[in-house]
Amino acid sequence: MAELAFQPLPAWHRAVIKVGSNLLAADGGGLTPVYARALAAFIGDSQAQGREVVLVSSGAVAAGRALLRERAVPAGDLAERQALAALGQAPMIALWQSLSTRAVAQVLLTHDDLRNRRRYLNARATLRQLLAIEVLPVINENDTVAVDELKLGDNDNLAAIVAALVDADLLLIASDIDALYRADPRRDPDVAPIPHVAEITPEVMAMAGGSGSVVGTGGMRTKLQAAQKAAAAGIATALFNGRDAETVRALGEERLRGTLFTPGQSRMQARKYWLLHAPGGNASIRIDAGAANALAGGRASLLPGGVVEATGDFHRGDLVDVVDPDGRVVARGLCQYGAVDVRRLAGRHSRDIDGVLGYSYGPAIVHRDDLARVSS
Numbered sequence: 210m211a212e213l214a215f216q217p218l219p220a221w222h223r224a225v226i227k228v229g230s231n232l233l234a235a236d237g238g239g240l241t242p243v244y245a246r247a248l249a250a251f252i253g254d255s256q257a258q259g260r261e262v263v264l265v266s267s268g269a270v271a272a273g274r275a276l277l278r279e280r281a282v283p284a285g286d287l288a289e290r291q292a293l294a295a296l297g298q299a300p301m302i303a304l305w306q307s308l309s310t311r312a313v314a315q316v317l318l319t320h321d322d323l324r325n326r327r328r329y330l331n332a333r334a335t336l337r338q339l340l341a342i343e344v345l346p347v348i349n350e351n352d353t354v355a356v357d358e359l360k361l362g363d364n365d366n367l368a369a370i371v372a373a374l375v376d377a378d379l380l381l382i383a384s385d386i387d388a389l390y391r392a393d394p395r396r397d398p399d400v401a402p403i404p405h406v407a408e409i410t411p412e413v414m415a416m417a418g419g420s421g422s423v424v425g426t427g428g429m430r431t432k433l434q435a436a437q438k439a440a441a442a443g444i445a446t447a448l449f450n451g452r453d454a455e456t457v458r459a460l461g462e463e464r465l466r467g468t469l470f471t472p473g474q475s476r477m478q479a480r481k482y483w484l485l486h487a488p489g490g491n492a493s494i495r496i497d498a499g500a501a502n503a504l505a506g507g508r509a510s511l512l513p514g515g516v517v518e519a520t521g522d523f524h525r526g527d528l529v530d531v532v533d534p535d536g537r538v539v540a541r542g543l544c545q546y547g548a549v550d551v552r553r554l555a556g557r558h559s560r561d562i563d564g565v566l567g568y569s570y571g572p573a574i575v576h577r578d579d580l581a582r583v584s585s
């Protein structure tokens with residue numbers, strides 16, 4: 210295979226790292242720390258430097274299968290895979306805990322959790338909190354309850370969604386292959402690696418084949434889908450060989466040997482564009498002059514004290530227009546509270562939220578991270 214040179218890894222503060230089954234379980238074998246150890250060391254060093262890492266780990270099904278190897282179990286159907294995932298999930302988490310300097314928190318997510326705005330926001334709040342208390346979240350798909358038509362099916366796509374969910378600046382995909390190649394290198398050993406992809410065109414997509422192993426799921430196709438999803442959110446993706454100790458060590462020196470997928474737009478631009486242009490309902494919140502002033506400054510959240518009234522029947526997590534006293538839409542954002550709650554909170558202080566509602570999703574009606582100003 211052709212040589213692949215090192216290149217600079219983009220600067221990052223918060224990353225999602227996805228580790229595939231191929232790195233945690235040998236074909237047909239049980240879990241092994243052989244490759245996970247170096248990856249855990251990289252994660253630990255990054256955390257020690259003040260960076261934040263979310264791990265998306267596969268390997269539950271492979272681990273479960275290996276545990277039952279001695280017994281004849283029918284292979285292949287959904288219920289069997291779900292049972293194997295349930296069996297292998299705890300050992301997979303235990304493996305990471307044995308290698309991590311920080312406490313490990315298990316997070317299981319389904320497609321439903323990520324499609325439903327309310328649960329999406331709750332998952333995000335939990336993950337942010339886990340990072341704030343300096344533990345290592347280890348995420349996997351909740352295979353045991355996910356039914357086929359609602360399964361994300363592969364952790365590459367899950368990792369990309371999680372990267373957008375936690376506002377990561379980088380998605381790292383550790384696989385058993387050095388890079389994206391022009392064709393599956395297991396079939397064509399002379400094919401060249403691609404160090405940089407600026408856009409995932411249909412031509413790039415056509416290079417990808419399926420998994421080359423028994424334990425892997427999606428192959429290169431799902432990795433490209435993941436890189437595409439991340440890019441749409443303004444996040445770069447780095448694909449590298451997690452079996453290569455030198456490659457993993459170099460990540461700690463901000464050097465990448467693999468394929469770097471760069472987004473066409475920054476994270477901020479992508480998010481702002483989405484907030485400003487995503488279809489909303491007829492939901493709006495009218496604010497007073499003081500709040501309009503604060504929002505004009507650029508970094509403020511919308512607090513209940515500045516809210517005058519809410520129009521429309523919106524729910525927590527929905528997109529709302531923020532309207533100033535002159536009736537102009539000055540911002541759009543994701544509302545932390547539903548319309549009924551916003552009406553009850555209008556004009557109140559944030560510290561009263563719990564008393565008024567009996568619960569609180571935080572002091573802001575619209576958090577500044579979820580707010581984009583309309584330029585006048």
Ligand SMILES: Nc1ncnc2c1ncn2[C@@H]1O[C@H](COP(=O)(O)OP(=O)(O)O)[C@@H](O)[C@H]1O
Nearest residue numbers: 229230231384390392418420421425427428429
């Ligand atoms: N164009 C390609 N470039 C690189 N690898 C490819 C390509 N097409 C298919 N593959 C296969 O994708 C595999 C990695 O995916 P997969 O087996 O799902 O692993 P993981 O468990 O890391 O997700 C590689 O080992 C390789 O055989």
Ligand SMILES: N[C@@H](CCC(=O)OP(=O)(O)O)C(=O)O
Nearest residue numbers: 230267268269270363364426
């Ligand atoms: N959720 C499954 C893994 C699914 C998956 O995407 O696997 P892989 O292609 O190896 O990353 C498990 O834990 O076995």
